[in-house]
Amino acid sequence: MTKAEIVQSLYAKVGGFSRKESADMVDLVFEMMKETLGRGEKIKVSGFGNFVLRDKRQRPGRNPQTGDPIKISERRVLTFKASQILKQTLNPREDEMPQANAGAAPIAIAQGS
Amino acid sequence: MTKSELIDALATRSDLTKARAELVVNCVFDSMTDALQKGEGIEIRGFGSFTVRPYKAYSGRNPRTGEPVPVPPKRLPFFKVGKDLKEIVNSSRHLAITGGDDSDD
Numbered sequence: 001m002t003k004a005e006i007v008q009s010l011y012a013k014v015g016g017f018s019r020k021e022s023a024d025m026v027d028l029v030f031e032m033m034k035e036t037l038g039r040g041e042k043i044k045v046s047g048f049g050n051f052v053l054r055d056k057r058q059r060p061g062r063n064p065q066t067g068d069p070i071k072i073s074e075r076r077v078l079t080f081k082a083s084q085i086l087k088q089t090l091n092p093r094e095d096e097m098p099q100a101n102a103g104a105a106p107i108a109i110a111q112g113s
Numbered sequence: 114m115t116k117s118e119l120i121d122a123l124a125t126r127s128d129l130t131k132a133r134a135e136l137v138v139n140c141v142f143d144s145m146t147d148a149l150q151k152g153e154g155i156e157i158r159g160f161g162s163f164t165v166r167p168y169k170a171y172s173g174r175n176p177r178t179g180e181p182v183p184v185p186p187k188r189l190p191f192f193k194v195g196k197d198l199k200e201i202v203n204s205s206r207h208l209a210i211t212g213g214d215d216s217d218d
Contacts, residue, residue: 025137033119
């Protein structure tokens, strides 16, 4: 899936936006997330996951090509922690499958919207 | 920043009502969830990419009792930070990290 497909799904599912407006809106969502992370602020998207920032100290490493020891400088990194809901959506339990319409709420919502 | 703060920020920036901004934000993450559920990767240039990685079954342990527990095979989403965002994040090192703890919802 690319950003263009997210735009298409916004255009198709949420009425009232032109294609251009849909594209601008999706761009803006990712742009704002980048700005937020660029201010050192974490993002928690309930039902999806958390974008977490971590400061790493300098540590020794090796050039994987030559094996030469090098210093890995201190840095700030971004990691993604998937929410339990997203993990469950990717791993539906077999005993829940028959009642997917009633029981497996996240899946039912995702398909129904 | 939480999802509802992202919705508020989008409403302000794009002159949408909060209700409309909420539809937009939910649609973005719902589409992404649908793609991952189908085992499809997602690529957002400048931001990063999501892939679904399969993990084999293994025998784990209950950390409290030490009893072996079979862990079934599973699929987990994996995020690779894009080059652009990686640099943006690293250049914010002089700022304190904010946004609360890392707890799940």
